[in-house]
Amino acid sequence: MSVKFVFLLVVLTVALAGCESTKLKAKPAPPPQNVTPGSTFTVVKGFLIPSGDSSVFFQDARLYPEGEIRPNYPYCELTVGAATADGVVIKEGVFTVSSVTYDERGIGAGSVDISITGIHLQEGTSGKTYLMDCMLPLLSRGALFVTPAEIQAAVAGYMNLKVMP
Numbered sequence: 623m624s625v626k627f628v629f630l631l632v633v634l635t636v637a638l639a640g641c642e643s644t645k646l647k648a649k650p651a652p653p654p655q656n657v658t659p660g661s662t663f664t665v666v667k668g669f670l671i672p673s674g675d676s677s678v679f680f681q682d683a684r685l686y687p688e689g690e691i692r693p694n695y696p697y698c699e700l701t702v703g704a705a706t707a708d709g710v711v712i713k714e715g716v717f718t719v720s721s722v723t724y725d726e727r728g729i730g731a732g733s734v735d736i737s738i739t740g741i742h743l744q745e746g747t748s749g750k751t752y753l754m755d756c757m758l759p760l761l762s763r764g765a766l767f768v769t770p771a772e773i774q775a776a777v778a779g780y781m782n783l784k785v786m787p
Contacts, residue, residue: 656770657741660786661719663754667780671710677701683778696772698756717743717752717781726766737766739773 669685671678679686681697691697702710723740741754756768756776768776774783 656767656785657719657722657739657773657783658786659719659721662784662786663717663719663741663743663777663781664784665712665714665717665781668711668713669780671700671702671712673707673709674705675709676703676705680776680780682775683780685780696756696758696768696776698754698768698773698776701753701755702750703752716746717754718746719786720744720751724767739767 669678672687675687677699679691679697679699681691681695686697700712702712719741721742723738723742725738725740736757739756741756743752743754744750745752756773758766758768758772770783770785777783
């Protein structure tokens with residue numbers, strides 16, 4: 623009896639070890655797809671990107687130059703390409719989201735480690751393209767990426783975000 627018991631124990635051990643080795647290792651969860659292509663940012667109040675700058679920062683429903691945002695809170699940076707001597711006026715209108723990228727290892731204002739939701743925008747009337755990077759410092763809380771509500775809070779008063787399903 624003991625030989626059968628040992629044989630059965632060996633067979634069960636090998637079978638369990640085989641099952642364990644074939645288990646799929648859990649992959650990290652994909653980034654959230656909260657702001658989807660087709661979503662829109664409607665500019666409700668025009669604003670100026672100052673001469674010599676190629677971007678402006680939004681945080682808490684206000685516009686800021688880069689050095690004045692609070693890097694430990696969600697913020698967004700709208701980049702229009704190269705800086706111009708006259709600045710760039712962003713008029714009322716609609717930007718459509720063409721694609722979204724996610725980067726967990728970005729460096730933000732003040733060299734703070736951040737996660738970046740890169741929202742690629744296309745202006746409805748001219749077809750010009752822009753980039754809206756919305757950022758969340760990695761040390762701020764457990765979430766990695768900004769939510770639509772945090773993006774809306776950053777750009778409120780200047781833009782309204784409508785997320786498409």
